[in-house]
Amino acid sequence: MIPSILPTYNRAPLAFTEGQGAWLTAEDGTRYLDLGAGIAVNALGHANPDLVAALTEQAGRLWHTSNLYRIPAQQRLADLLVEHTFADTVFFTNSGTEACELAVKMARKHWHDKGRDRTTIVAFGGSFHGRSAAGIAAAGSAKMTNGFGPLLPGFVQLPWGDHDALRATLDDTVAAVLIEPVQGEGGIRPLPDQCLKGLRDLCDTHGILLILDEVQCGMGRTGRLFAHEWAGIAPDIMMVAKGIGGGFPLGAVLATEDAASCMTAGTHGSTYGGNPLACAVGARVMEIMTADGFLDDVRRKAAGFRQSLEGLAAAHPDIIDHVRGSGLMLGLKLHVAPAEFVAAGYAQYLLTVPAADDVVRLLPPLTITGDELAEGIRRLDRTAAALRRDAA
Numbered sequence: 106m107i108p109s110i111l112p113t114y115n116r117a118p119l120a121f122t123e124g125q126g127a128w129l130t131a132e133d134g135t136r137y138l139d140l141g142a143g144i145a146v147n148a149l150g151h152a153n154p155d156l157v158a159a160l161t162e163q164a165g166r167l168w169h170t171s172n173l174y175r176i177p178a179q180q181r182l183a184d185l186l187v188e189h190t191f192a193d194t195v196f197f198t199n200s201g202t203e204a205c206e207l208a209v210k211m212a213r214k215h216w217h218d219k220g221r222d223r224t225t226i227v228a229f230g231g232s233f234h235g236r237s238a239a240g241i242a243a244a245g246s247a248k249m250t251n252g253f254g255p256l257l258p259g260f261v262q263l264p265w266g267d268h269d270a271l272r273a274t275l276d277d278t279v280a281a282v283l284i285e286p287v288q289g290e291g292g293i294r295p296l297p298d299q300c301l302k303g304l305r306d307l308c309d310t311h312g313i314l315l316i317l318d319e320v321q322c323g324m325g326r327t328g329r330l331f332a333h334e335w336a337g338i339a340p341d342i343m344m345v346a347k348g349i350g351g352g353f354p355l356g357a358v359l360a361t362e363d364a365a366s367c368m369t370a371g372t373h374g375s376t377y378g379g380n381p382l383a384c385a386v387g388a389r390v391m392e393i394m395t396a397d398g399f400l401d402d403v404r405r406k407a408a409g410f411r412q413s414l415e416g417l418a419a420a421h422p423d424i425i426d427h428v429r430g431s432g433l434m435l436g437l438k439l440h441v442a443p444a445e446f447v448a449a450g451y452a453q454y455l456l457t458v459p460a461a462d463d464v465v466r467l468l469p470p471l472t473i474t475g476d477e478l479a480e481g482i483r484r485l486d487r488t489a490a491a492l493r494r495d496a497a
């Protein structure tokens with residue numbers, strides 16, 4: 106008999122009833138150190154008092170009015186995003202997937218309105234852009250597309266890191282390139298700054314729009330507000346979600362005026378997108394992340410954690426091949442199955458997240474303390490030791 110919840114997830118036998126900062130309390134009262142943060146969603150920790158206050162204050166006044174009317178909290182969040190990024194304009198969604206839908210629609214309409222037949226979107230192997238028709242067509246992996254055809258046409262996937270294929274494919278028939286500056290689900294694979302710069306140049310040469318998917322690597326995760334800032338470039342369109350709501354469902358598409366001016370009244374919409382509750386929380390998240398010293402602190406903690414992880418890898422060369430990633434978006438490339446590592450972590454009251462390419466992801470709340478990161482290292486050390494004992 107099919108379960109009452111459609112069984113699309115491989116869930117761990119764990120349920121949590123409370124959270125506090127980097128800690129989650131399970132039903133049986135045990136406490137877990139959370140180095141997954143709901144897959145980079147709880148960027149400011151669980152039950153962050155500032156976010157609880159922003160949400161409850163808004164909840165006591167007004168939940169929803171519809172985009173038929175002006176929404177002051179939405180205006181405030183849009184202004185903050187425009188102030189602190191490349192973007193001239195923002196559309197709010199409820200998720201990263203919906204951000205992908207609009208990014209694709211915007212890129213195509215941009216060229217349509219210019220009278221040009223440029224519809225192809227170039228994406229990359231190992232990428233993840235969500236589970237909608239456009240999202241799975243963009244990522245293109247058999248695991249996500251099998252059985253769901255016919256797929257949305259007009260997407261091409263190139264191998265990650267294949268510069269020759271990129272140069273051969275990008276010409277003035279392409280509408281846009283869609284890429285994660287740091288692949289998340291694909292196994293914490295950062296695009297080197299030089300490559301992102303080179304990609305921006307190639308796009309400029311052919312007039313191609315550059316769409317960055319910063320759903321996972323954005324919102325302070327790499328130690329800059331957005332990962333592309335490290336390369337000193339800017340996209341034309343950017344997808345944001347996960348950390349922007351700190352756990353409240355919220356996503357956004359940020360764009361330049363040139364890319365976005367095709368999206369006029371009536372061309373797109375969302376019932377919940379930019380809802381007062383989500384935007385009240387999102388605005389508080391932005392205020393906290395853009396406050397003096399916040400990202401410096403993330404970078405400082407990340408450097409120490411990275412160094413400790415390198416030591417851990419050196420101590421367990423049979424379990425851990427190497428460390429990779431950026432800021433507090435880190436991956437351990439393993440010699441064991443990531444699912445095994447994650448399960449062994451549960452026995453040490455430690456939460457990590459598996460990814461493709463034999464990688465386990467470490468995505469702690471950005472507010473985690475240095476002491477908690479040190480505790481994480483001790484638990485990772487015990488996890489690796491337990492896996493070795495099991496193998497022996």
Ligand SMILES: *Cc1c(COP(=O)(O)O)cnc(C)c1O
Pocket residue numbers: 199200201202203233234235236285289290318319320321322346347
């Ligand atoms: C999670 C994720 C998405 C999809 O976001 P949802 O909120 O799950 O729809 C898209 N792109 C990337 C890079 C992601 O990590």
